[in-house]
Amino acid sequence: MSDPDRLICFCHTVSFRQLQQAIRAGARTFEDLQERTRCSTGCGGCAWEVREILAETLESEALLPDPASDKGKDSQ
Numbered sequence: 001m002s003d004p005d006r007l008i009c010f011c012h013t014v015s016f017r018q019l020q021q022a023i024r025a026g027a028r029t030f031e032d033l034q035e036r037t038r039c040s041t042g043c044g045g046c047a048w049e050v051r052e053i054l055a056e057t058l059e060s061e062a063l064l065p066d067p068a069s070d071k072g073k074d075s076q
């Protein structure tokens with residue numbers, strides 16, 4: 001488990017916790033996170049980690065769109 005206060009983006013001092021909070025507040029894409037926190041808008045060196053945190057947080061919090069919601073319409 002990551003330290004929540006660990007800095008992910010050094011250029012804009014964005015922590016793991018801030019990224020998670022932004023995702024819980026509605027950020028769903030890498031670009032959303034850039035807009036809300038300014039992460040990855042400097043050198044870009046943190047981009048891979050930001051993307052990883054985004055994917056892991058969306059998955060662990062079940063925030064991904066439900067793929068079954070579209071498929072269900074065809075199954076009847």
Ligand code: FES
Pocket residue numbers: 008009010011012039040041042043044045046047
């Ligand atoms: S470390 Fe995040 S943009 Fe440079």
